[in-house]
Amino acid sequence: MSGNNKAVGPGGPGGAGGAAIHDVPAYPEVPTYLNILGSLHIWEGDGWKQESMSWKTTSYLASNLSGLPEFTFSGPDAQEFLSRLSINNVYKWPVGTSKHLVMLNENGYIASHGLTVRDSEESFRHFAAMPWPMYQAPSLGLDVEIKLRDIFLFQVAGPTSLQVLERLLGESLRELKFLGVRQISIPGIDASVEIELSRIGMAGTLAYELRGPLEHGPAVFDAVFQAGKEFGLKRLGWRTYVVNHTEGGFPQQGCTFLPGAFADPGFVTHPVFGAGLPPSQIEGPLPGSADPKDLTARLRTPFEVNWGWMAKFDHDFIGREALEAEAANPRRKTVVLRWNKEDVLDVFASQFEPGEEYKHFEFPTTPQAPAGGHADLVTKDGKQVGVSSVAVYSYYYREMISHSTVDVDLAEIGTEVVVQWGDHGGRIKPIRATVERFPYLELPSNKDFDLSSIPSGVASA
Missing domain, CATH: 2.40.30.110 (Aminomethyltransferase beta-barrel domains)
Structure with a gap:
């Protein structure tokens, strides 16, 4: 995402580029930050080679998906709304768990995708994704309320990530299953601040996400970083971030392919949704x-990125006709x-x-x-x-x-x-x-990781 991005020093963006939202601390020893569409991210944290080794040998802390809004869909038609947009079956979905939803345009290309948590029978939260659902909402005509909230979203991944988080919280987290979600309180952070922990990630190995109000991002990021020093935690910047997607076998919109929303003229020219798109990715030269x-x-289509197995042709959704045709002959x-x-x-x-x-x-x-x-x-x-x-x-x-x-x-x-x-x-x-081989990384995946092989991270009394 170029166009509106600016590389800045450890003191923050400043200058003609204006101030960015700080969802990470301005560490003096971090050589370069990146202003991505108004949100400050680490470009290189602890050296790209150390960062690249982190999710195989120790662990990393990354803020690369922070700054993107959290979407909440609620109301009597919220589930039907997501069903009409997603290739997934969203009805067989326990409350309190996550699902990776994939949404298409009419031609069967992935318009957007992202992790979604089901909070109740009629309430869902959607992360790090394009505003495709909001763009489609008027044409669907369903009774659903959509709210946006600015959040931090930090990823902690690698074989010592569980120890880092147990040291941070001072308690065992072994009961948290893959795709599970739980509310947590972080020592030193106001206990009234709602922060959630999810066992999910894109590094291809054991990984977790922390999510909460954006204004508390810098304090939470630093708390995790301090807790993780003993376990070799590295601050993963954008310079190295896509390496884990490529090794771990997770194609990602905006990194390995463009969202199909960019191919929709109405979306691109929309005064709200198209206004934040990086010009270099919608105008060229690419x-x-x-x-x-x-x-x-x-x-990319779902079958082209090996997500065709998620498609359930038991409901109507945007792009179904094109996807069914591809399913018959990938x-x-x-x-x-x-x-x-x-x-x-x-x-x-x-x-x-x-x-x-x-x-x-x-x-x-x-x-x-x-x-x-x-x-x-x-x-x-x-x-x-x-x-x-x-x-x-x-x-x-x-x-x-x-x-x-x-x-x-x-x-x-x-x-x-x-x-x-x-x-x-x-x-x-x-x-x-x-x-x-795909994925290329030859380490246990998150869902298959043997947590009993990991020493406890809870500090001894």
Whole structure:
């Protein structure tokens, strides 16, 4: 998300860019912050290599999804409202648990997606997502009340994340199941402040989220950071954030693909909903070897990102006809591509040769995150067979990898393809790549993590 973003020093944004909302503290030792659409985020916290190792060996604390509003849908038709928008079945859903809802536009592309908590029979909260439901509400004509609230949303992920949170709260959290939610009180924070803890995350390993009123964000962030120092907690910035999505197998709107809401002219030109969209992601030129005018190269369907299993064709929802047609004959799916080392080194070598160099790599992600408009063509024997998203350097594996949608008959591990690296109209470097396991991270997933193997984080008396 460029356009309205500004890199700033540890003292905060200031200058001509104006003040940003602080949902994290201004640590003197943090080298760079990023002003993303008016909200201050850490760009690089404790060094990108340490941050990249954190969710495999220790844990991280991230605020990258903070600043986005929490949507509350309530009323007699709230459940029907979400049902009309989502590919998921929202009726088999226990109160007090979470569900990942996926919403489409009429053409079957993912318009928005996000975690949603069911608070009661008629009340739901939706996080870190596009305002697609609000845009669609008038046309659906249902009895539902929609409220917005500014919240902090912090992610704590990695094998020591449970110990960090137990040290923070001074109690055991072993009973909190995957997708479960519970209310907590944090020592040093006013007990009347409503803060919730959820066992969910995108790193591909044990992970949790903390959510609460935005104005308490800096204090909560620092409390977690102080509690986590003993357990190797790192502050994960935007520079490294998309690495965990790529390794962990979680495609994300605004990072690995563009929301299909951007393909809706009414949404983009809406005076409220379209006003906050980054111009670089809706106007172009969009980066990558795919034609910048080809917006569909940057969009994804549920089957293309391996979420087709969530679709339940037992209810009417926007985009159902297009999704049913795809379900009958899925064309592509997402795989991990491991890039050829020699070809990657050729890109670096070109920087030291005369003439036009190849498009350079920024470590650990290119383009620098968020970068949902990036798309490189993938070919096999000269024929286009897919689209690759952000190029990621995995310091853990010492490899360059990416998520790519490829034709389903080429999705077998070991299949060799070519990524057309560069920007449309510029010098293109064909980089050989091999289809690998998805997800790429070979560690226990959140839902399968054996919590009994983790020592208690509760401090001894």
